[in-house]
Amino acid sequence: MPTHTMRAVRLHEHGGPEVLRYDEVPIPVPGPGEVLVRVHAAGVNPPDWYLRGGLTTIPGEPDSTVSLPVTPGTDVSGVVEAVAADVDGLAVGDEVFGLLRFPGFDGSAYAEYVAAPASDLARKPAGVDHVHAAGAPMAGLTAWQFLIALGHDRPSPFQPVPHRPVPLGAGTTMLVNGAAGGVGHFAVQLAKAKGAHVIAVASGAHEAFLAELGADRFIDYTRSRPEELVHGVDLVLDTVGGPDSRRLLRTLKRGGAQFPVFPGDFDDEETAKLGVTVSLTQVRSNGAQLAELGGLLDAGTVRVAIDSTFPLADARAAHERAARGHIQGKIVLTVAQDA
Known part of the structure; x- marks a missing residue:
């Protein structure tokens, strides 16, 4: 293959898994503020x-930015191959991981190379x-921004007030629904790390x-x-969401909160009567928070479970x-490297 081309998975049309095509x-080329990552x-x-x-439209974004063909993917782990002139702090050869350009559909991570914002x-x-690192960004940052720190001041597309995490500590009891999935298994570990x-x-x-992972009690739904x-x-x-999410409100004490990762069907009168709150947010790329999560991964405080690789x-x-x-943990795509 010529050195100026690469392989990437692209969508030329929408549909089932069969529409994913492996293209050359x-x-x-990295633009301002970007680096080229060999995935x-x-x-x-x-x-x-x-x-x-x-x-093709992310909640809160007024217009679609998708034009076919498009390369999916936001989570990446790889090695920096080139750096734009205005980027400080990263150099060729650095091993990096990140959630690229989210919220949005232009991450383009299903490829052998990707131009990535250095800030992501x-x-x-x-x-x-790299396999475990690639499983961390979106799921880990979603759990982090729901539970630890929001990390941005962007308006929520789902509610008029900003999402505020609940302080976690030795006196806190948290129920995680869908605990074995990507976000769920990070949430269990982050909450346990807080006591x-x-x-x-x-x-x-x-x-x-x-x-x-440290769960104190297990319920088989x-x-x-x-x-x-x-x-x-x-x-x-609640990492599952859907119309049944509201039934979990009954597990809360007065003054408690439910954080649905996916919007559910809630009734304001019911939540007021129960004396609880419902709040959600939208995960956003954040390299600084990812570095904090990376420290926990390196220390073994948190780990990434891999369901399968392809x-x-x-x-x-x-x-x-x-x-x-x-799914137990994360699904990850692997990219073969030349010898």
Whole structure:
């Protein structure tokens, strides 16, 4: 292959996993504030299959920025190959990871090379390989911005007031619904690192996994309904969402809060009667926060669970795996490197 081209997965049309095509395209040139990253691994996330399925507008953004063909992907781990003249702090050869240009659909991480905003990147933790690093950015930052610190002052597309995380500590009890998934397994670990008591809700196959992550109590949702077993918790993080999300309000104490990662169907009168709040936010790229998370990854305080990996050329199979659900941790695409 000529040195000025690369392989990338692109969408020429919207549809099922079969529309993902493995193309030969020009290697991008980094613009102002950007670096060129040689990709070693790319994470697979819900916005990737939303884009594939036809969603082209991010909540809060008035217009679509998508024009076909488009390369999906936002999570990346790799090595800096070139640096724009105005970029400080990164150099050729640095190992980096990041969530690129989110919220938006122009991350273009499903490729052998990607032009990445330097501000979206952090140095990859030395003790974490590229596959695990690529699984961290979107899921880890989502958990971080819901639970630890929002990290920006952008208006929320979902509510008129800014999202405010609830302080977590030894006196806090948090229930995580969908605890074995990407965001959920980070949330369990971050809450435990703060000293909180964590109740994990997932299917029974994930019980041992979540115990290893530190969950204090496990509920198999296929056998029991959390709202019938749990009451008086301080915080619910619901990574599943949907019309059933509101039933988890009944697990909260008065003054408690529920954070749905995906918008649900809530009734203002019901939440007022229960004396609880519902708040959500939209994850945003943040290299500085990712560096903080990277420190926890390097220390072993938090780890990335990998559900499965697929070669970049087999992105279709990765999306088919995602569609089957019951994911434990993250799905990651790997990019072969020349010897």
